[in-house]
Amino acid sequence: MTPTPRRVHPDVLPPVHADTPTAEDRHALTRSDRGRLPALTRRVLVSLLQGPYLARALHPNLWPVLVVEEDLVRERLGDLFLDLVLDQESGVAFVRPMTDDEVDLPRTIRSMPLTYIDTVLALFLRERLLRASGGRVFVGRDEIDEHCEPFRSAEDTNLSLYAKRVNASVSKFKDASILRTTNEEDRFEISPVLGLVFDADVVSAVTAELRQLAGEVAEPSSEDDS
Secondary structure: OOOOOOOOOHHHOOOOOOOOOOOHHHHOOOOOOOOOOOHHHHHHHHHHHHOOOEEOOOOOOOHHHHHHOHHHHHHHHHOOOEEEEEEOOOOEEEEEEOOOOOOOOOOOOOOOOOOHHHHHHHHHHHHHHHHHOOOOOEEEHHHHHHHHHHHOOOOOOOHHHHHHHHHHHHHHHHHOOOEEEOOOOOEEEEOOOHHHHOOHHHHHHHHHHHHHHOOOOOOOOHHHHO
């Protein structure tokens, strides 16, 4: 006759210690760390959240991590109501608030407000990027001043004050790494991120409004009259 197996009492099972390592613990950086992501993936998220963008040329250690962990990064950003914009061709990525016409979503990051001159400069630099059709694009400070001058309204007769406003916009774009300094003084490389920020419809509408504000409303062309 086969003996009946003895029932093991729960008290004699091996105890489970609270400090037993788990799969998530291998990424812990400190005793209090409860994060589950590897350190470099976390740095990718921080870089995107701090902004203004993450670039292959500027962040060679983080860019490959972003490409490999793109789905995971998108998931974590989605938890914060953020969308990831990633362009492999130009090598730039940034985040923007998630939007929906039917759902009221909170804004979790601050956008950089643009002044009138900021907008003029942003659209000018974007146009230069798109006209180049790839590759690195550079612009001189003299070209910036020349482009901004026609957008000075007739009532704005204080040339010194207008020049200070242009200077402030250039400084803002340098601080945001949209204009990158080069070995040549007053010559900048334009970040490719500007080619992704505005779509064609927005650019057309904003450009028309800027020209109206500057008192330069375009006359209808002969093609429009035909």
